[in-house]
Amino acid sequence: MTLLNLANADPVSVMLAWLQHHPRVAEALGGPGRVSGIPEAPWPHLRVMHGPGGDLRTLTWATEPEVILEVYGDPGGWPGQAELRRVLLTCATAATGLTEAPHSPDQPVVSGVRPSGALLWAPLVDGQPRWIMSLSVALHP
Secondary structure, X not given: OOHHHHHOOOHHHHHHXXXXXOHHHHHHHOOOOOEEOOOOOOOOEEEEEEEEEEEOOOOOOOEEEEEEEEEEOOOOOOOOHHXXXXXXXXXXXXXXXXXXXXXXXXXXXXXXXXXXXXXXXXXXXXXXXXXXXXXXXXXXX
């Protein structure tokens, strides 16, 4: 295995593709097209991005990087805090199903997805509602 193979084992791209096509995620968010790597309308919206933590082990095979899920509500304040929390937990639960997904030879193998931190209520400065959660994603090329 080369370092390039490990570098191509990107947990965000795998997680993003999985959640963008997951029916429970689309239902929880109110429709398709609400999962991406940036906070954007339509609301509510799920953002998937790299986290600062995780375990890269020896950079030789399996790693456990952190992926952050953020769910944003409408800048006007809806849906409420409890509903957005439910949406985020639904998305995180759907993410754990990635370990059972059929494997494609050109994609990394995901062997585990688990919460790696606290569930955090963190509205933006302008009051836009937001919940944040991090997941540890065990994968290898």
